[in-house]
Amino acid sequence: xxxxxxxxxxxxxxxxxxxxxxxxxxxxxxxxxxxxxxxxxxxxxxxxxxxxxxxxxxxxxxxxxxxxxxxxxxxxxxxxxxxxxxxxxxxxxxxxxxxxxxxxxxxxxxxx
Amino acid sequence: xxxxxxxxxxxxxxxxxxxxxxxxxxxxxxxxxxxxxxxxxxxxxxxxxxxxxxxxxxxxxxxxxxxxxxxxxxxxxxxxxxxxxxxxxxxxxxxxxxxxxxxxxxxxxxxxx
Numbered sequence: 001x002x003x004x005x006x007x008x009x010x011x012x013x014x015x016x017x018x019x020x021x022x023x024x025x026x027x028x029x030x031x032x033x034x035x036x037x038x039x040x041x042x043x044x045x046x047x048x049x050x051x052x053x054x055x056x057x058x059x060x061x062x063x064x065x066x067x068x069x070x071x072x073x074x075x076x077x078x079x080x081x082x083x084x085x086x087x088x089x090x091x092x093x094x095x096x097x098x099x100x101x102x103x104x105x106x107x108x109x110x111x112x
Numbered sequence: 113x114x115x116x117x118x119x120x121x122x123x124x125x126x127x128x129x130x131x132x133x134x135x136x137x138x139x140x141x142x143x144x145x146x147x148x149x150x151x152x153x154x155x156x157x158x159x160x161x162x163x164x165x166x167x168x169x170x171x172x173x174x175x176x177x178x179x180x181x182x183x184x185x186x187x188x189x190x191x192x193x194x195x196x197x198x199x200x201x202x203x204x205x206x207x208x209x210x211x212x213x214x215x216x217x218x219x220x221x222x223x224x225x
Contacts, residue, residue, distance in 0.1 A: 004154075031211055042116075042202055042216030043155070050211075088154060092212055098143060098162060099170065100212055102155040 004032075004089040004103030012109045019076040021106040023089030024069075030092045032065055033100070034074050037086045046074075046087075079110045115139045116217040118203050124223045131190040133220050135203030137183075143206040144186040145214065146170075146178060148199040155202065161186055193224040 007022045023032070031050045035043040049056045049065045049072065056063045062075040076083055086107050090100040115138035125131050135144060143162055147155040147170075157170030159178040167178050175197060179187045190197055203217040 033211075033213065040219075042218050043204075043214075045213050045215065048211055048213060090214075098206075098212060099145075099157060099160060100214060101157070101171075102147075104152060104154040 004091055004101060006087070006089060006103045006106045008106060009104070010107040010109070012111065013079055015079060015081055015110055015112050017079055017110075019079050019083070019108055019110070021074050021087055021108070023072045023074070023103055025072075025089075025091050025103075026070065029067075032063075032072050033090045034061075034063060034072075035088045035090060035102075037088065037105070039085070043088065076108075079108075081110050081112050084108060084110045116203060116205055116215060118201075118217040118220050120220060121218065122221045124225065125193055126225050127194055128192050131193050131222065131224075133188045133201055133203075133222070135186045135188070135217060137186075137205050139205065140183055141205040141207055142183075143212075144180065145204040145206070146176075146186065146188045147202045147204065148172065148197075149202060149219075150199050158188065158201075193222075195224050198222060198224045 004023045004025045033048045034046045037043045047058045049063050060077045065072045086105045088102050088105045090102045117136045119134045145160040146158040149155050156172045158176050161167045161180045177189045201220045204214040206212050206214045
């Protein structure tokens, strides 16, 4: 069974607006990662947050983690058309961190 | 792309035929993974390898086998392809230093008729 579920499934915004997507997972984790996938391409790692961290920033990205609620959010500030992509959360499984379990993703469309 | 290539990039085959997909890395990383991506399911792990000749099953391993005879190559074989195996297949590697941050290949689009 999948560990992470993203919400919303699709999000459409204008350039300059902020985009927030959420991820929920089911079991204890060591860390949670976010990946981006442009159409027809492989996934690209964006940011990792450890289970003992609550918030992390990287450029225009802000990730939060609430282990009590088993949820994470990814905020992209001042979105650009180039941010149009699918975004996936991934967690290490409860059988060890050698394997990641990916969510179903959020499709983000940023219009000029 | 962390030196990961996949071949072929596109393949159309018929039900019942064997198919082998190849993943090649140039960075000598220990961990390699095969995923399939289908609409509504995200990425699902098929098999992974933690060294030469060391492999383990993932979430959706039925109908697939893998081999790793060299550090740089990880092969995924569909012994007898079925239409349900039509998908996009991604290979990934992990540097496994402290965290399992993965780097993905460009994918192989497989169509089984």
